[in-house]
Amino acid sequence: MASTKPHDPAEPAPPPDPVRGYGIGLEAVAVVDRTRLQLPEDLNLQAWCRIGTRLVTVCDSSAWWIGDWLVFGHDRYPDRYRRAMTETTLDYQTLRNYAWVARAFVPSRRRDTLTFQHHMEVAALPEVEQDHWLDFAVRLKWSRNELRRHVKANARRAGRRGPGHNVSLQLEPSREQYQRWLEAAEREQTDLQEWIVGELDRAVRAAAGSGHR
Helix, strand or coil, rough: CCCCCCCCCCCCCCCCCHHHCCCCCCCCEEECCEEEECCCCCCCHHHHHHHHHHHHCCCCCCCCHHHHHHHHHHHHHHHHHHEEEEEEEECCCHHHHHHHHHHHHHHCCCCCCHHHHHHHHCCCCCCCHHHHHHHHHHHHCCHHHHHHHHHHHHHHHHHHHHHHCCCCCCCCCHHHHHHHHHHHHCCCCCCCCHHHHHHHHHHHHHHHHCCCC
């Protein structure tokens, strides 16, 4: 058991607790160290789920933390920045990606209901398009893969139309409508936006045909 003796300010501060130093709020129910999470045998399902949610949140947050750490180091210590990067356990490209995304999104533009990976999917786009796609992802609760699929489909359509013909339409379906549309698109084995465009084209042709009768 750790000593409860008050620390004398005149003495050197004790080293941080190796478990509590992780700061992820699991110390009351688990043994945590660098390579282990040991859970009690009598842990109930609700507590197990809460721990999983906490771990996933910390994992996602750590990408932002590392990115911000790298951006700070690059701006503050440019001569020692690369050396510091080599002393981490992550590969250079991973670190570059973290820094790139962190620099692309100042904290006020980060969506806390989306993951770091969501933001990475749109980091290469102009800022207004980043916000457009992230807002859609928040509202429609897209996974990272759904967001990627929609962004890629939009890029393919823009390429077919050529420069100067990129028209953006903003739809605000209910959750139930979106789910029905998504299921219909999946039945036709097509992207949701491709399906929407196809349905609109069919409706226009049908209306035009009715007008000629």
